[in-house]
Amino acid sequence: MRTPRRALLLAPLATPALAQGDWPQRPIRIVVPFPPGGATDLLGRLVADGLSTRLRQPVQVENLAGGGTVVGARAVASAAPDGTTLLLATSTTLAVAPALHRALPYDPVRDFAPIALLATVPFLLVVRADGPPDLAALLAEARARPGALAYGSAGPGTPHHLGMEMLAxxxxxxxxxxPYRGSAAALTDLLGGRITAMVVDLAPALPQLRAGALRPLAVTTAARLPDLADVPTIAEAGLAGYEMGAWQGLLAPSGTPGAVVARLAAEVLAALGTPEGTRRLASIGLAPMLRGPEEFAAFLPAEIARWAPIVQASGARAE
Structure with missing residues (x-):
């Protein structure tokens, strides 16, 4: 890949290990800006395992939650650009946050060196098993009672919230x-009949879907999900052009040498780009989205532009 101009300017400041081409000489940490246990944390540990094996160097996950993922992202943006501190970011961190926050302590484009897009989170529009039978019926009910139909989300500005605002x-x-503090609380109230619908990521919804307690009306992705092949996309169900999903990507601080970025990209994409990698992603509710540094760098500004009007229309603001 072509080395960014800023990386070239900073190259003389690289450590001796980098100059000698024998990177990495010490452990790597992947900052996950979420608490342990969620899909992004599990992905971080999957990436850490793959990189540790392929680089023959310890790779550790550090959970730095807070500020709607801002705390962890800021820590990586200000870290030394030596390839040993990485960020596992989501679309919330990089694409939604600029519109959600009045001021960010980092610039999603200028302060990071994209390494690779890794995965997407499929979402479903769900109701209770005795709720509306399909998307058309849900929309008809909403039109009949403007402002009355209640939907839940994992919090303001989350994909769960913005996905429903896109639909509306x-x-x-x-x-x-x-709004709720997380998907679990919203699902509890959905099952209890206190809200009518919600957009939810696949992993937490699966147990209730399998138990028959939830009815999936549609998926938010552009294509149907292999495990739910009989569930239409929202576009197929009547809203042509609808597509929404969250994504995760790996980044380093801006100024990280291009050779290190290229090496990290090659190793992480190789680790996840196998049938076993796909299986392990699916086991934590994710689908592969494997793209290298240049594609990620082109993708990010387009995503920031795409989410800005959606966030503005929703009225969501970071607390």
């Missing part, structure tokens, strides 16, 4: 947003 905007609806 495209369908010309007014809905009642009920």
């Amino acid at each position: 905007g495209m369908a010309g609806l007014r809905l009642n947003h009920v």
